[in-house]
Amino acid sequence: MNTKKPIYVxxxxxxxxxxxxxxxxxxxxxxxxxxxxxxxxxxxxxLAQGNDGALLPPANGRLVLSCDAHVVSPLFFAxxxxxxxxxxxxxxxxxxxxxxxxxxxxxxxxxxxxxxxDLKRIVESMAHxxxxxxxxxxxxxxxxxxxxxxxxxxxTTTGVGVAREGITLSGDLARPGDKVLLSGTIGDHGMAxxxxxxxxxFDAPIVSDxxxxxxxVAAMLDCGADLHVLRDPTRGGLATTLNEIAQQxxxxxxxxxxxxxxxxxxxxxxxxxxLDPLYVxxxxxxxxxxxxxxxxxxxxxxxxxxxxxRAAIIGEVVEDAHGFVQMTTRLGGRRVxxxxxxxxxxxxx
Amino acid sequence: MKYVDxxxxxxxxxxxxxxxxxxxxxxxxxxxxxxxxxxTHAISRYGIADLLPANVRMIHGPGxxxxxxxxxxxxxxxxxxxxxxxxxxxxxxxxxxxxSNDLTLMRARADGADVRMIYSTQDALKIARMxxxxxxxxxxxxxxxxxxxxxxxxxxxxxxxxKNFSILCNHVLTPAAMHAILNVAGGVKLDGFVGPxxxxxVIGSQPYEVFAGDYHKxxxxxxxxxxxxxxxxxxxxxxxxxxxxxxxNEFTRAVTREGNRKAQALVGEVFELRETFEWRGxxxxxxxxxxxxxxxxxFDAEQRFGxxxxxxxxxxxxxxxxxxxxxxxxxxxxxxGTVCTPQTPVxxxxxxxxxxxAAHYTYGRFREEIQ
Numbered sequence: 001m002n003t004k005k006p007i008y009v010x011x012x013x014x015x016x017x018x019x020x021x022x023x024x025x026x027x028x029x030x031x032x033x034x035x036x037x038x039x040x041x042x043x044x045x046x047l048a049q050g051n052d053g054a055l056l057p058p059a060n061g062r063l064v065l066s067c068d069a070h071v072v073s074p075l076f077f078a079x080x081x082x083x084x085x086x087x088x089x090x091x092x093x094x095x096x097x098x099x100x101x102x103x104x105x106x107x108x109x110x111x112x113x114x115x116x117x118d119l120k121r122i123v124e125s126m127a128h129x130x131x132x133x134x135x136x137x138x139x140x141x142x143x144x145x146x147x148x149x150x151x152x153x154x155x156t157t158t159g160v161g162v163a164r165e166g167i168t169l170s171g172d173l174a175r176p177g178d179k180v181l182l183s184g185t186i187g188d189h190g191m192a193x194x195x196x197x198x199x200x201x202f203d204a205p206i207v208s209d210x211x212x213x214x215x216x217v218a219a220m221l222d223c224g225a226d227l228h229v230l231r232d233p234t235r236g237g238l239a240t241t242l243n244e245i246a247q248q249x250x251x252x253x254x255x256x257x258x259x260x261x262x263x264x265x266x267x268x269x270x271x272x273x274x275l276d277p278l279y280v281x282x283x284x285x286x287x288x289x290x291x292x293x294x295x296x297x298x299x300x301x302x303x304x305x306x307x308x309x310r311a312a313i314i315g316e317v318v319e320d321a322h323g324f325v326q327m328t329t330r331l332g333g334r335r336v337x338x339x340x341x342x343x344x345x346x347x348x349x
Numbered sequence: 350m351k352y353v354d355x356x357x358x359x360x361x362x363x364x365x366x367x368x369x370x371x372x373x374x375x376x377x378x379x380x381x382x383x384x385x386x387x388x389t390h391a392i393s394r395y396g397i398a399d400l401l402p403a404n405v406r407m408i409h410g411p412g413x414x415x416x417x418x419x420x421x422x423x424x425x426x427x428x429x430x431x432x433x434x435x436x437x438x439x440x441x442x443x444x445x446x447x448x449s450n451d452l453t454l455m456r457a458r459a460d461g462a463d464v465r466m467i468y469s470t471q472d473a474l475k476i477a478r479m480x481x482x483x484x485x486x487x488x489x490x491x492x493x494x495x496x497x498x499x500x501x502x503x504x505x506x507x508x509x510x511x512k513n514f515s516i517l518c519n520h521v522l523t524p525a526a527m528h529a530i531l532n533v534a535g536g537v538k539l540d541g542f543v544g545p546x547x548x549x550x551v552i553g554s555q556p557y558e559v560f561a562g563d564y565h566k567x568x569x570x571x572x573x574x575x576x577x578x579x580x581x582x583x584x585x586x587x588x589x590x591x592x593x594x595x596x597x598n599e600f601t602r603a604v605t606r607e608g609n610r611k612a613q614a615l616v617g618e619v620f621e622l623r624e625t626f627e628w629r630g631x632x633x634x635x636x637x638x639x640x641x642x643x644x645x646x647x648f649d650a651e652q653r654f655g656x657x658x659x660x661x662x663x664x665x666x667x668x669x670x671x672x673x674x675x676x677x678x679x680x681x682x683x684x685x686g687t688v689c690t691p692q693t694p695v696x697x698x699x700x701x702x703x704x705x706x707a708a709h710y711t712y713g714r715f716r717e718e719i720q
Binding site: 331 | 363395397399711713
């Protein structure tokens with residue numbers, strides 16, 4: 001798309017070069033960075049308008065808007081990087097509103113001295129994730145902070161989508177009797193990050209589950225099940241998200257520990273680090289709460305989708321004025337599954 | 350997961366639970382204290398109380414290092430960091446323990462003190478080596494399990510001639526605390542102890558023999574997995590039924606009668622008994638803690654910086670003391686779950702996940718709230 005005659009004497013050195021303060025100063029250096037890196041990778045007609053914002057066609061339906069900041073450390077991890085994560089994170093927030101995501105905006109805070117080669121890798125990963133999801137990145141912004149004032153790169157993305165006609169999903173709609181479904185194993189993203197940070201090696205590597213969920217959501221909506229709540233359990237993990245839903249809906253949730261899928265290697269890593277997988281972050285999983293009569297049908301639809309192969313019914317919504325999430329343990333006892341206290345894993349997404 | 354799942358098997362647990370119900374005499378209430386916070390945590394996390402008959406009652410003991418640390422000790426650490434400007438290295442749990450003036454180490458850090466969370470004493474040594482111009486103090490806390498690593502660090506520092514490293518020593522002794530509990534005025538009604546797991550790997554089972562002999566209290570040393578705890582409860586019920594009081598070892602895969610001789614020798618070389626030490630909940634207990642031996646006093650932060658221990662009484666509403674002595678249960682404290690929660694702990698038992706109050710709040714509070 002970049003058909004303009006280049007006005008720069010030398011192209012960006014994407015192999016050895018580093019981010020400089022000028023790259024965020026609004027002048028020619030910034031224009032070059034945008035042209036040669038961002039616009040080239042994200043390449044779409046809306047971005048090519050080259051204006052301060054993207055002019056978009058009218059949308060047909062209720063709009064959903066969501067934004068998400070990404071500060072993950074390390075920037076590159078098994079199964080992904082901050083680039084694709086920043087696309088998936090926001091797409092999923094839009095998708096679990098029962099919406100089809102349409103456009104993304106991206107804002108970068110770069111640290112002076114950050115290698116352009118790493119930035120290129122991240123931007124290309126974003127572009128790939130966006131293309132795969134069929135959702136273009138139509139506008140953006142770049143700022144540079146002095147060395148030591150950032151940590152490489154922070155990315156904030158905003159997503160716009162259109163909610164499916166006649167569908168309203170909300171955390172306050174869980175009703176006693178509803179079933180709680182989970183789309184797959186928990187804790188993969190958090191433990192992929194953590195094991196990399198701690199330098200832990202296992203027989204099988206732990207790979208982040210970062211993925212765009214709107215395809216799975218669309219299939220779930222298509223089947224016509226009476227869905228009440230969809231959520232993606234990211235920071236704080238399954239436990240925290242279920243507590244949010246219980247509080248919003250003023251109901252209890254009763255879980256069966258044995259039904260919750262956990263990869264053995266993730267379970268082992270959690271054991272080793274003294275963590276509970278229920279509280280470890282996910283980036284490609286969703287929780288669905290639906291009417292009891294539709295639960296089995298919804299489960300089979302999830303099973304048929306590549307991102308729902310290990311989906312399971314993990315519990316149900318119960319009457320409980322206290323809004324407790326409780327769990328029958330593998331041992332046969334019961335316990336509260338409480339909100340996360342403090343911070344289990346900082347800088348996870 | 351091998352060697353873990355076997356000890357969390359639901360069917361086996363039910364089997365042991367059935368035996369406990371069958372064998373526990375319905376005319377007797379079995380009051381069993383699990384000394385260690387690790388056991389308290391396992392009991393709450395796996396819902397073990399649900400598998401026990403009503404007349405087998407678990408009483409949470411004081412075996413949580415953070416919980417027994419009195420306010421004055423945390424004050425000392427904060428003073429070191431704020432007034433002496435040292436780099437204070439600490440295990441994570443200690444960061445949130447409430448101290449005087451509404452401070453915690455975490456708040457002190459937010460106010461500008463250099464407080465660093467570490468995972469091992471080796472991290473503290475590394476920080477000392479990397480910052481030769483700064484004083485580095487390790488806030489050494491814990492029972493016999495965490496003492497040997499501190500001893501290693503002291504020996505390494507001495508061997509390397511590391512002049513900027515010292516420790517604020519708060520290492521305490523399990524048997525002394527058990528004596529104190531059994532000697533509480535009025536007496537805590539106890540039928541037996543679930544004995545420590547990791548502590549016993551170091552000290553062995555022999556130090557508990559006095560409790561079986563002199564106090565006639567059965568002790569069963571148990572691992573931290575739920576089936577270990579269940580099995581030890583069954584073994585205690587059997588001893589009590591038989592009128593026996595012996596030290597039995599359920600945790601034979603890790604604990605011997607003698608314990609870890611190497612670790613004991615190391616600790617003995619570096620530390621000696623303190624005549625007295627104040628515990629939260631138990632008060633001043635003679636011969637219950639350790640200090641550095643004469644040849645290592647250069648590494649004693651209390652001496653190096655002249656920070657004196659100033660006793661501070663607990664918050665009046667807080668029942669941590671009675672809970673640590675096994676006299677009260679967490680929910681019998683007026684401020685449990687209202688003013689005092691894991692987010693806003695008033696007493697130390699609400700801080701660590703091994704603390705009786707935090708474990709009950711996090712995993713078990715539905716029980717009395719639903720009643």
